[in-house]
Amino acid sequence: MVGPTWLYAVAAALIFVAAIVVAVVQAGGSEDSPAAAAGAGAQQSEPAADGAPDQQAAVQQAGAQTAAQQPAPQQQASTPSTAEPDETPADPQPAAEPEEETDPLLGFTMPLAGACVSGQAGHWPGAARAYRNDGIHEGLDFYSGTACIVVDLSTPVLAAKAGTVIRADRDYVDVTPDDWARFEAAGFAGEEILDELRGRQVWIDHGRGIITRYAHLSAIAAPIFAGVRVEAGAVVGFVGESGQRESYAAPGSDLHLHFEIRVGAGWLGEGLEPVAGRALYLAAFGLSEE
Ligand SMILES: [Zn+2]
Numbered sequence: 283m284v285g286p287t288w289l290y291a292v293a294a295a296l297i298f299v300a301a302i303v304v305a306v307v308q309a310g311g312s313e314d315s316p317a318a319a320a321g322a323g324a325q326q327s328e329p330a331a332d333g334a335p336d337q338q339a340a341v342q343q344a345g346a347q348t349a350a351q352q353p354a355p356q357q358q359a360s361t362p363s364t365a366e367p368d369e370t371p372a373d374p375q376p377a378a379e380p381e382e383e384t385d386p387l388l389g390f391t392m393p394l395a396g397a398c399v400s401g402q403a404g405h406w407p408g409a410a411r412a413y414r415n416d417g418i419h420e421g422l423d424f425y426s427g428t429a430c431i432v433v434d435l436s437t438p439v440l441a442a443k444a445g446t447v448i449r450a451d452r453d454y455v456d457v458t459p460d461d462w463a464r465f466e467a468a469g470f471a472g473e474e475i476l477d478e479l480r481g482r483q484v485w486i487d488h489g490r491g492i493i494t495r496y497a498h499l500s501a502i503a504a505p506i507f508a509g510v511r512v513e514a515g516a517v518v519g520f521v522g523e524s525g526q527r528e529s530y531a532a533p534g535s536d537l538h539l540h541f542e543i544r545v546g547a548g549w550l551g552e553g554l555e556p557v558a559g560r561a562l563y564l565a566a567f568g569l570s571e572e
Pocket of ligand 1: 423541
């Protein structure tokens with residue numbers, strides 16, 4: 283019994299010492315913080331007696347300002363994407379539109395509100411253009427009588443998909459009889475003359491090698507300049523007949539929209555029969571064969 287009792291005594295002594303050590307350590311560790319807390323509390327409470335309402339009001343005002351300011355940065359963040367598209371597309375677009383997810387030749391809307399795709403073969407991509415010496419039509423025409431709507435000088439031309447305007451012929455000069463004589467002398471050959479024949483144009487870059495062209499326009503819409511970002515359905519201009527002989531020889535007799543979907547260096551339907559090219563346009567607009 284002596285052994286265990288002695289051991290108990292030693293154990294009790296060790297526990298007591300340990301408890302003292304713990305108490306000392308705790309006291310030492312907390313020695314500063316209660317004092318600091320008390321000092322801080324005293325410092326806070328003294329001005330708080332007079333300034334608490336003002337401070338609370340200031341905090342509330344600051345909170346209100348922060349809340350009021352929060353939408354502003356979001357607006358500022360979205361504004362450059364519409365006003366300064368040249369900088370923003372590089373980063374956000376690849377993340378927002380992974381190339382694998384959507385077919386770039388689908389998802390277009392009609393460039394004229396309420397229009398349909400002409401059933402007349404001469405209006406289709408790939409159709410012959412005899413006056414241009416074996417020329418080939420590289421787009422789709424929308425005329426009154428075949429486009430399901432009236433198409434005239436007051437008809438707005440709409441962006442067929444969101445994108446960035448890369449060309450807007452705001453300083454376009456109408457072709458003259460002398461120009462036409464020059465075209466004929468050249469046999470309507472060459473991309474430069476072909477471009478003149480499309481008249482006043484707007485081009486929109488939709489990324490991934492897809493560009494839409496809107497040709498023969500009578501006017502360009504006020505907000506449309508090269509570099510402007512547009513959404514699908516935005517008015518880019520108005521139907522006309524610029525670039526054609528009729529524009530001076532018989533004004534008002536050939537009003538229509540010539541619309542092209544360009545694909546890389548070529549055009550939608552290139553190398554195909556016109557009926558097959560038309561089918562690609564129908565698919566682009568989400569329409570089925572009639
Ligand atoms: Zn055409």
